[in-house]
Amino acid sequence: MNPHNKSVEELKQIASQVRRDIVRMVHAVNSGHPGGSLGCTDYLVALYFRVMNHNPAFNMNGNGEDLFFLSNGHISPVWYSVLARSGYFEVNELATFRKLNSRLQGHPATEEGLPGVRVASGSLGQGLSVAVGAAQAKKLNQDNNLVYVLMGDGELEEGQVWEAAMYAAHHKVDNIIATIDLNGQQIDGSTEEVMSLGNLRAKFEAFGWTVLEGNGNELEQLLPVLENAKNETGKGKPVIILMHTEMGYGVDFMMGSHKWHGVAPNDEQLEKALQQLQVQEASDY
Amino acid sequence: MKEFPYSEKKDTRSGFGAGLLELGRTNPNVVGLCADLTGSLKMDAFQKEFPERFFQVGIAEANMIGLAAGMTIGGKIPYTGTFANFSTGRVYDQIRQSVAYSGKNVKICASHAGVTLGEDGATHQILEDIGMMKMLPHMTVINPCDFNQTKAATIAIAEHDGPVYLRFGRPVVPNFTPADQKFEIGKAVMLNEGTDVTIVATGHLVWKAILAGHILAEKGINAEIINIHTIKPLDEEAILKSVAKTGCVVTAEEHNRIGGLGDSVAQTLAKNNPTPQEYVATNDTFGESGTPDQLMEKYGLTENDIVAAVERVIARKK
Numbered sequence: 180m181n182p183h184n185k186s187v188e189e190l191k192q193i194a195s196q197v198r199r200d201i202v203r204m205v206h207a208v209n210s211g212h213p214g215g216s217l218g219c220t221d222y223l224v225a226l227y228f229r230v231m232n233h234n235p236a237f238n239m240n241g242n243g244e245d246l247f248f249l250s251n252g253h254i255s256p257v258w259y260s261v262l263a264r265s266g267y268f269e270v271n272e273l274a275t276f277r278k279l280n281s282r283l284q285g286h287p288a289t290e291e292g293l294p295g296v297r298v299a300s301g302s303l304g305q306g307l308s309v310a311v312g313a314a315q316a317k318k319l320n321q322d323n324n325l326v327y328v329l330m331g332d333g334e335l336e337e338g339q340v341w342e343a344a345m346y347a348a349h350h351k352v353d354n355i356i357a358t359i360d361l362n363g364q365q366i367d368g369s370t371e372e373v374m375s376l377g378n379l380r381a382k383f384e385a386f387g388w389t390v391l392e393g394n395g396n397e398l399e400q401l402l403p404v405l406e407n408a409k410n411e412t413g414k415g416k417p418v419i420i421l422m423h424t425e426m427g428y429g430v431d432f433m434m435g436s437h438k439w440h441g442v443a444p445n446d447e448q449l450e451k452a453l454q455q456l457q458v459q460e461a462s463d464y
Numbered sequence: 465m466k467e468f469p470y471s472e473k474k475d476t477r478s479g480f481g482a483g484l485l486e487l488g489r490t491n492p493n494v495v496g497l498c499a500d501l502t503g504s505l506k507m508d509a510f511q512k513e514f515p516e517r518f519f520q521v522g523i524a525e526a527n528m529i530g531l532a533a534g535m536t537i538g539g540k541i542p543y544t545g546t547f548a549n550f551s552t553g554r555v556y557d558q559i560r561q562s563v564a565y566s567g568k569n570v571k572i573c574a575s576h577a578g579v580t581l582g583e584d585g586a587t588h589q590i591l592e593d594i595g596m597m598k599m600l601p602h603m604t605v606i607n608p609c610d611f612n613q614t615k616a617a618t619i620a621i622a623e624h625d626g627p628v629y630l631r632f633g634r635p636v637v638p639n640f641t642p643a644d645q646k647f648e649i650g651k652a653v654m655l656n657e658g659t660d661v662t663i664v665a666t667g668h669l670v671w672k673a674i675l676a677g678h679i680l681a682e683k684g685i686n687a688e689i690i691n692i693h694t695i696k697p698l699d700e701e702a703i704l705k706s707v708a709k710t711g712c713v714v715t716a717e718e719h720n721r722i723g724g725l726g727d728s729v730a731q732t733l734a735k736n737n738p739t740p741q742e743y744v745a746t747n748d749t750f751g752e753s754g755t756p757d758q759l760m761e762k763y764g765l766t767e768n769d770i771v772a773a774v775e776r777v778i779a780r781k782k
Contacts, residue, residue, distance in 0.1 A: 308534065315531070343527045
């Protein structure tokens with residue numbers, strides 16, 4: 180059971196608030212990764228406010244609840260905002276993002292004890308392995324809850340991802356729902372230019388996964404895909420969602436380019452972004 | 465010089481296998497993962513008795529480390545098994561981020577460490593692993609000396625909540641430590657009390673140090689011999705107490721002189737009590753093919769090398 184269980188309209192309001200948090204967080208320290216964060220906002224808001232069975236009174240072992248792992252750790256701003264706003268820690272702590280002595284490190288970490296984070300990420304390609312291991316531990320513990328993991332598309336260039344993909348199918352790890360943030364962008368350009376990913380559906384199907392596909396920025400389309408994914412678990416195969424998103428979604432001048440992967444807005448750009456991210460009752464930290 | 469009788473020679477990796485099997489019977493949270501070297505790591509007995517708690521990973525060490533980190537999150541205590549080279553150098557960043565920095569309770573169990581792996585040659589003989597692992601914050605580094613001690617260490621580390629690097633090897637060596645020993649992480653074992661020199665040895669070099677002790681005794685040199693099975697955290701107190709008495713030290717390890725036990729001891733001495741020290745270790749080199757005995761001789765890791773180092777260091781005493 181999700182502790183919030185919000186309606187689609189409520190999820191949209193929350194997503195808009197989370198996007199405000201993202202641009203304000205990266206602006207405040209003039210660093211961080213707004214593009215991917217904005218693109219994955221709807222997915223994370225859907226998980227934490229509607230889809231996942233989770234407990235904001237954080238317990239590292241996570242027994243008896245769904246788990247989420249962020250493999251592409253550079254989109255920490257969106258995760259931190261969603262964790263704070265779903266009750267893992269005070270929203271005001273978002274103001275410490277990337278600052279000295281903060282629990283909100285540039286990339287997610289457990290070292291400082293931030294509730295909601297179960298493993299460090301940032302060096303890419305490791306999250307799927309960790310999530311598969313956590314899923315197998317759930318099976319050993321006879322815990323029927325699910326494990327979610329989000330990866331970037333550029334991240335699929337890391338070989339370890341495919342080691343984990345092969346393993347999960349071989350060992351029939353069918354209590355995991357992986358999601359690829361297919362925004363088609365990475366630091367040096369589009370994924371087509373840098374390292375074409377080819378036919379990902381065919382690749383994952385060939386590896387023995389159940390593959391779902393959908394839009395990650397329209398909640399009306401995303402929620403049924405997430406529901407379908409749940410229905411596909413427990414059938415002997417791992418499940419993956421190829422989630423099409425737009426990097427920078429919600430802020431027009433950040434969309435459609437890899438240039439906002441790891442660049443913060445200046446004062447003027449922040450104002451412009453916030454004007455586009457309207458919330459009925461804004462509650463900025 | 466004390467005698468250290470033993471009834472048989474056994475490999476330390478079999479000590480690991482025996483310890484893991486015993487743990488499987490007493491601790492239901494212990495799980496095993498192996499990257500296609502189950503027989504070499506002696507994990508087959510555990511696999512056979514606890515198939516539901518054993519995970520064949522295939523030749524995919526990076527994935528194995530990540531899986532193990534994930535399994536701790538459900539409260540499991542994963543023991544990963546592969547050769548020392550593939551346990552460390554190949555997966556350093558996976559260990560660094562997903563295990564050490566994340567504070568995960570993973571036991572990285574590494575066989576075939578050092579040149580005694582033998583004929584396979586330098587691609588498989590890692591001599592840098594202690595250094596790599598001890599540099600990682602949160603990591604405990606253990607290199608036991610014989611079958612019984614490796615078995616005891618394997619069992620003991622399950623009770624330690626945190627990442628551990630457990631290093632052992634391929635060849636048979638005298639199994640002389642007590643079968644019923646209590647293994648205390650970070651606690652040096654005094655093997656022989658002496659007054660003229662301190663020999664601090666780890667892993668396979670512990671037996672070589674004992675052999676050296678007998679040769680030295682015949683020459684009238686009374687060596688204090690300490691078995692340092694835990695390189696990190698180092699038992700600084702035991703080392704400092706000993707060198708305060710002997711005034712010089714020889715460190716002995718099947719590892720590069722850069723970054724190994726010797727450097728840890730040197731740092732302790734430099735900080736607390738600067739003391740003449742000689743290293744018995746490989747000299748910033750890769751290994752090569754050969755029999756274990758041939759390689760130990762060529763790379764300067766025999767009892768005679770320890771004796772020579774002792775004579776050098778005693779001459780340097782003030």
